[in-house]
């Protein structure tokens with residue numbers, strides 16, 4: 054019996070099973086080798102095509118990232134149009150309410166006649182509904198683009214699968230799932246927001262070597278000593294500061310990547326933080342969210358200076374002044390769910406919870422958090438307010454400047 058398989062041993066089998074000198078053997082050998090070569094070529098072509106698709110999808114992802122600051126609450130989307138191996142158009146979603154990536158990419162194509170023989174790559178399923186702009190799937194069909202390669206499906210209820218269905222119904226060839234995980238990862242906050250009806254929650258704190266988040270504020274003598282040891286003129290780094298300058302810069306960068314920053318009542322009062330982005334050019338300030346359930350914070354605090362949109366979640370009033378809004382939450386309901394519901398209503402897709410211990414622990418206990426980023430500095434306080442403790446090992450750890458940085462994911 055002739056055993057035919059694609060690996061190199063197939064030649065060995067051929068030699069074993071047939072008369073090596075016969076003419077029929079030689080013909081057979083030629084056909085078999087040609088067949089193996091064709092199969093291998095087909096396989097190699099498929100792999101090469103997959104690699105090409107991945108390369109263009111990677112370009113889409115890089116383009117998409119350029120929208121990070123301005124597209125929220127929309128997802129980040131990039132698009133590349135390829136004709137016979139040549140990129141003829143590209144674009145990304147630049148600003149919320151403005152043209153989608155597919156529109157910008159199609160508009161950038163000079164010879165529109167080439168579109169009917171091109172492939173469009175996009176990291177997210179093209180939309181199918183009339184939102185702030187007309188549906189992208191309609192535009193693709195109008196321009197008779199015959200093939201669309203998609204990174205991942207849009208799980209947003211108004212789109213989910215409908216964009217793909219529309220394209221397929223119009224006989225467009227659709228390939229789904231090229232660099233799917235990377236595509237999902239890029240817009241994980243957007244997906245999280247629509248799937249869980251709450252923002253993506255990132256907890257962040259810094260602790261000392263001996264596990265404290267703050268000094269002991271009741272021990273006046275010890276506080277005085279600490280203050281004397283610190284450069285009091287350095288407003289940016291008060292006496293209870295734990296981490297290095299590098300880590301501080303990183304936190305400001307993280308602030309540019311979220312839509313809101315939140316702190317607890319005691320943190321707002323004790324530290325008088327500004328909760329703004331500093332040291333990074335052209336960065337947007339996120340919404341400031343202050344928890345002040347019993348309205349005990351003085352309006353002299355810097356978070357109330359009106360420089361940045363700020364909301365105060367509290368138990369007693371709804372009131373709006375320039376850039377400052379008091380929003381009443383229900384005392385009878387679970388606090389974390391109430392906070393997250395309010396942020397969902399405000400279309401906030403990501404929030405960085407910057408402390409203190411009570412607020413962080415309340416989020417940890419509720420299990421309504423997605424990521425935690427924890428710095429451990431080289432300082433020791435020897436006594437003070439204990440930092441929260443997570444009952445899981447970090448997913449990633451690294452050194453940042455002189456600090457240790459742990460990342461935890463709550464999957």
Ligand SMILES: NC(=O)c1ccc[n+]([C@@H]2O[C@H](COP(=O)([O-])OP(=O)(O)OC[C@H]3O[C@@H](n4cnc5c(N)ncnc54)[C@H](OP(=O)(O)O)[C@@H]3O)[C@@H](O)[C@H]2O)c1
Nearest residue numbers: 258259266267317318319320323407408409410411412415
């Ligand atoms: N190292 C760091 O990374 C870092 C970061 C931020 C803050 N901190 C330090 O942390 C200290 C404050 O921490 P903290 O634990 O005392 O206070 P906090 O978390 O900032 O605020 C807690 C306060 O919020 C209100 N609250 C009521 N119920 C709550 C609940 N279930 N969850 C959360 N908050 C609730 C309470 O105010 P009412 O009494 O008015 O009800 C409570 O006293 C500050 O002194 C600051 O220096 C350190």
